[in-house]
Amino acid sequence: MADRRPNVGVPGIHRYDNAAGGWGALKAVAGALSDQATVIEGGKTLLRANQPEGFDCPGCAWPDPKHTSSFEFCENGAKAVAWEATSKRATPEVFAAHTVTELLTWSDHALEDLGRLTHPMAYDRATDRYLPIAWDDAFARTADALRTLDHPDQAEFYASGRASNEAAFLFQLLGRRVGTNNFPDCSNMCHEPTSVGLPDSIGMGKGSVTLEDFDHADLILSFGHNPGTNHPRMMTTLRDASRRGATILAFNPLKERALEKFAAPQDPVEMATLSSTPIASAYYQVAIGGDALAVQGIMKAVLALDAESQGTVLDRAFIAEHTEGFEMVKAVVEGLTWDEIEAGSGLSRGQIEEAARAYAGAKATILCYGMGLTQHRNSSSTVQQLVNLLLLKGNIGRPGAGICPLRGHSNVQGDRTVGIWEKPSAAFLDSMDRVFAFKSPRDHGHTVVETIAAMEAGQTRVFVGLGGNFAVAAPDPTRTFAAMRKVGLSVHVATKLNRTHLLHGAESLLLPCLGRTEIDVQAGGRQAVTVEDSMSMVHASRGLNAPASDQLKSEPAIIAGIGAALFGPDDVVDWPGLAGNYDKIRDLIEAVFPEAFADYNARVRQPGGFRLPVPPSERVWKTPSGKAQFLVHRHDGQDARRGQADVLLLTTLRSHDQYNTTIYGQNDRYRGVFGRRDVVFAHPDDIAARGLKAGDRIDLTAAFDDTGRRAVRGFTLVERDIPRGCLAAYYPEANVLVALEDHDRRSGTPAYKSVPVRLAAHAG
Incomplete structure (x- = not known):
């Protein structure tokens, strides 16, 4: 009789029944440090990760607890640190040994495994190699290309979430000084539906909760994310919630191990006994793209429970005082049939009603979601349905309750806060004009998708990338790779080589920068940068390792070097002065955003930093009407991807x-x-x-x-x-x-x- 166990005999596929975390995580950390021959100064690098006097992990954006333990890093954070703090070097000799054509045949892993970039490099078409270039020459070549544009919108300024607040602010200042709002960034590829959808609902494109709120929630709803891999430090928070009796409901097409069971590497009992903590109380395997209907189904069931209980489930006082649009959404949701909901969500009516009972009975609910929810055709509207569900019971703006978008990169939210956005508000641009003596551009710029289309059409002459791997992260590589090759000059600020750097047009520059783990010394002395986490906490980050090369410059210094070369010593912006002392950059950020960043330099020097204003946490809604909005789900017409048997x-x-x-x-x-x-x-x-x-x-x-x-x-x-x-x-x-x-x-x-x-x- 044939073996009915799944995947028997499939090469590389083995059943893994252990909990997330545990000894497997510690073994993986040791392997990562060994494989990269990681630079460890006195064995302290990882112990300084996410500490008040240390550096912010270059991995996820999960916040740091107020009372830090002896180590606040996770397995994948350790891998990120090892990858950056590696002793491997991509020197000019390495580039001399390999043509760009040859490097393009290598895997993405092999390219980055060459190690840290050590010198500024320029592509040489005659030899098909990257050759060393002096920093001043690199800045001059970039400035010449920007200076000779026919129109400022022929330039694209791409930002990765790895950049600090200081680097991101200088970067947007450089782009707007050039005269464009073309700021495609990694947010466009991950949580842009949060930035677009939440302001319509609650007046702000960020989450409303703090880390301490998780101590008070008795229900946590988890939609479309895999915390064990993408933000593993969250697992400690979920484990603590589970152990104190909170209910955790997971909604995801695949069952992910970390949401099933987790063994905390810091728990000696779990490590010694090979035991673990169950995480999700129930797991609902929603169909791909079925989240909006699943949430609407829960709402439909909650409304029915409220009717049965004669109005004791909904927070009607909150709805009346703080919201608009309830009756319209109620009518739409009640008009959905269970057949429609089951077919679209992939869940049964019984499963949805079970989840609704848990929500109806909870006193305080936090709803978390990740890119499993935001990377669909109707994601901005789906995000708004999550808010609708929370508003039914007043679960925003009180302890233990709120919306929690799970950002990926450690400062992707901060980059947006300080101005990396292709659709800036008029108030922000007016403030920029007040602080700086030039007129900021008003026309909206390009998203990532629009940038690729502009490249493809031959409309982009200069691409400046502040970190990231633009072409590989972007969709449709057949078109994206070809589009990158049409750009006249590509300038890449990076720590390591990646495939995007090899997709050159006429000219290409590699400008190597310091990493988060490295000491940053400028004219004004040793510097610290700042970052913002997923919960709007801003704190300082200070590296402790020696730079990978004496040729490295910081991201702010590189941006300022381009600005100084482009605009000269008499510019309205003191580019060299800003590069020499990051306090001056923070003073400018405070001047542009006086309410959010008041006393920036003083407050960021306090252990743990400070929280930016989050009006929805105080039940203040910055919407046109001053109230939170129940919003009807916007379907994108007939989706041709459904209803065909072979699709x-x-x-x-x-x-x-x-x-x-x-x-x-x-x-x-x-x-x-x-x-x-x-x-x-x-x-x-x-x-x-x-x-x-x-x-x-x-x-x-x-x-x-x-x-x-x-x-x-x-x-x-x-x-x-x-x-x-x-x-x-x-x-x-x-x-x-x-x-x-x-x-x-x-x-x-x-x-x-x-x-x-x-x-x-x-x-x-």
Whole structure:
């Protein structure tokens, strides 16, 4: 009789039953430090991560507790630190040994594994190599390219969430001094629906909770995120909540191990006994793209419970005093049939009513969500449905309750706060004009998707990238890679080499910068930068390792170097002075944002920093009417991806050995994948319906694409408990299937999490 266990005999696929965290995490940390021959100054680098006098981890944006322990790092944070603090070096000699054409054949992991960039480099077309260039020459070449633009909008200024507040503020100042609002940034590819959707609902595009609120919540709703991999320090918070009796409900197409059970590496009992703490009280495997209908179904059931209890479930006093639009949303939700809700959400009526009873009975609810919710065609509206659910019971603006978007990069939220935005408000631009003696541009700039289209059309002559791996992170690499090659000059501020740096046009520069872990000494002495976490806390970050090379410059110094070369010594902006003393940058940030950053330099020197104003936390709603808004879900017309039997919806995933586009290794321990990434997770019935079996090689092609170019070929099928009609594969390998036009209609965020595809046996 055939073995009915799933995936038996599939190379690299092994059952993994251990809890998240535990000894597996400690072993992985040790391996990461060893593989990278990490620079550890007195063994203190990791012990200074996320400490009041240390550096902010270059990984996730989860906040630091007020009372720090002996170590406040996680497995993937340790990998990020090891990757940055590596002793490996990408020297000019390394570049001399390899042409750009050859490097393009290397894997993304191999490129970054060359180590830290040590010298500024310029692409030489004659030799097809990067050659050393003096810093002054690099600045002059960049300035010349910007100075000779026909129009400022021929420049694009891309920012990664890794940049500090100081670097981001200088970067937006440089771009607006040039005369453009073209600031595509990594927010455009992840939480832009939060930035677009939440202001309409609650008047602010950020979360409303603090870390302390999790101590008071008796219900935590978790939508579309995998904390064990993408923000592992959150696991301590969830574990503590579970152990004190809070209910945690998880909504996600795949069951992720960290939301099932977690063993805290800091708990000697769990480590000694190999025990763990259960996390989710119930797990609802919503269909890909079905979150909005799942939430509306919960609302429908809650409204029914309120009617049955004669009005004791809803917080009607809060609704009357603080909100508008309740009756309209109520009518829409009650008008949905259970057949519609079940078909669209992938959940049964019984499951949804079970979740509704938990919500109705909870005193204080926090709702967390990640990119599993924000990377679809209707994500901005879906985010608003989460707010609708919270507003029903007044779960915003009181202890233990609120909305909690889970940001990825450690300062992606801070970059937006200090001005990295292609659609700046008039109030911000007016403030910029007041502080600086030039007129800021008013026309909206480009998102990431719009930037790629502009490149493709030959409208972009200069691209300046402040960190990140733009082309690999972006959708539709077939078009994106070709578009990058049309840019006249690409300037990349980076710590390591990545594939985007190899997609050169006529000219390309690599400008190596300091990392978070490194000491930053400028004319004014040793400097600290500041960052903002997911909960609006701003705190300082100070490196402690010696720089990887004496040729490295800080991000603020590089930006200021370009500004000084472009505008000269008599400019209205004192570029050299700002680079020499970051207190002066913070003074300017305070001048532009006087309410948010009052006494910036004094407050950021306090242990733990300070919290920016979050009006919804005080039940102050900065909406036109001054009230929070119940908003009807905006469907994007008929979605052609549903209702066709041969079309499946694919979601892209990060592996456990990965942070954004950075791939630390080939393992995805919690999902039982080892030594490979070329797999597609599918429901066994979907596999069998196509006459296939686990382990078969298959091709995925983008549905509704006549070009045939959007395809991944020769991947291996892996059985997984995932809703019927849904697939999962790794990012960025599956990005080729995401069409540039397939994005959230309002925010422009690519639909990485709901890609229409067809699956067939490998054609060879």
